[in-house]
Amino acid sequence: EPEVTQTPSHQVTQMGQEVILRCVPISNHLYFYWYRQILGQKVEFLVSFYNNEISEKSEIFDDQFSVERPDGSNFTLKIRSTKLEDSAMYFCAINKARGKTASTEAFFGQGTRLTVV
Amino acid sequence: AQTVTQSQPEMSVQEAETVTLSCTYDTSESDYYLFWYKQPPSRQMILVIRQEAYKQQNATENRFSVNFQKAAKSFSLKISDSQLGDAAMYFCAYRRRGGTSYGKLTFGQGTILTVHP
Numbered sequence: 001e002p003e004v005t006q007t008p009s010h011q012v013t014q015m016g017q018e019v020i021l022r023c024v025p026i027s028n029h030l031y032f033y034w035y036r037q038i039l040g041q042k043v044e045f046l047v048s049f050y051n052n053e054i055s056e057k058s059e060i061f062d063d064q065f066s067v068e069r070p071d072g073s074n075f076t077l078k079i080r081s082t083k084l085e086d087s088a089m090y091f092c093a094i095n096k097a098r099g100k101t102a103s104t105e106a107f108f109g110q111g112t113r114l115t116v117v
Numbered sequence: 118a119q120t121v122t123q124s125q126p127e128m129s130v131q132e133a134e135t136v137t138l139s140c141t142y143d144t145s146e147s148d149y150y151l152f153w154y155k156q157p158p159s160r161q162m163i164l165v166i167r168q169e170a171y172k173q174q175n176a177t178e179n180r181f182s183v184n185f186q187k188a189a190k191s192f193s194l195k196i197s198d199s200q201l202g203d204a205a206m207y208f209c210a211y212r213r214r215g216g217t218s219y220g221k222l223t224f225g226q227g228t229i230l231t232v233h234p
Contacts, residue, residue: 031220043162043208043224056221089160095220104150104169106212106222108162 003027004094006109013116016081021112023075023092031095032075033106034067036060038088049075050097082116089113119144121211123225130199131233137184138194138228140209148214151185151192152222156206165207168192170214196230204232 004025013019023032034046048055049067064080079086089111096103121142130136142151153165168176168185176183180200184193196203209225 033221035222037160042226043210043222045221045223048221091162093162093222103220104167105164106220108154110159110161113160 003107004092004109006090006092006112008112009110010113011115013082013114015084015116019079019082019114021077021079021090021092021114023077023094023109024073025075025094027094027096031055031097032067032069033093033095034077035091035093036088037091037111038085043091046077079114082114084116087114087116119146119211119213119223121209121223121225123209123228125228126226127229127231129231129233130196132199132201134199135195135197136199136230138196138207138209138230140192140194140225142190142192142209142211142225144190144211144213146213150212150214151183152210152212153181153183153194154208154210154224155203156208156227157204162208166194199232201232201234204230206230 007022032049035043036046037043045058047057047061047067066078069075091111092109093106095106123140125139149170151168155163155165166176166178166181168183175185180197182195206227206229208227210222212222
């Protein structure tokens with residue numbers, strides 16, 4: 001069983017619409033991350049989340065993005081008003097927490113392919 | 118800021134042969150981790166091997182080994198006895214260790230590996 005599962009696997013949305021991408025880990029007490037990979041390009045860090053707050057975010061993670069753990073289990077990435085350039089693969093990743101630091105290995109979900117038309 | 122560079126956009130190898138993928142990085146930190154991730158056509162990110170910077174011994178995992186040169190900030194991946202299933206995009210990644218480390222990964226641009234039968 002994978003450490004983390006993402007839903008949906010593929011999402012097609014119209015420009016300007018809101019989308020919510022979901023990540024479900026097996027274990028609790030985790031660091032969460034969202035990464036983005038535009039087709040054919042490198043994987044880019046978006047945001048890290050621990051103890052119900054954002055730990056770090058990149059320049060990409062602007063006001064149209066938000067993250068939360070609405071029910072203490074799922075971890076979501078919301079894009080409020082999608083643009084064509086948001087089309088990408090979005091990966092959720094987790095590290096198990098060891099005190100205030102993250103464990104060495106990051107486990108990635110299978111990704112959500114977002115297509116904005 | 119840390120940067121990771123993979124200068125080989127594409128590499129190819131004959132089945133059963135050996136191939137080496139290059140990676141260099143830049144950091145002012147002395148304690149960190151380095152990783153190689155494999156991304157097959159399914160686009161799942163799979164951890165191949167990791168190296169702790171404080172360890173002088175090069176990491177090995179079956180047919181995969183690294184050549185870690187800390188002074189040169191070089192971290193290459195050697196794949197021995199290449200198999201068709203090794204064909205994928207390979208990403209080199211960096212993560213700082215210790216302090217208030219939240220486990221953020223910085224990725225290189227990736228190298229597409231083709232394995233010829």
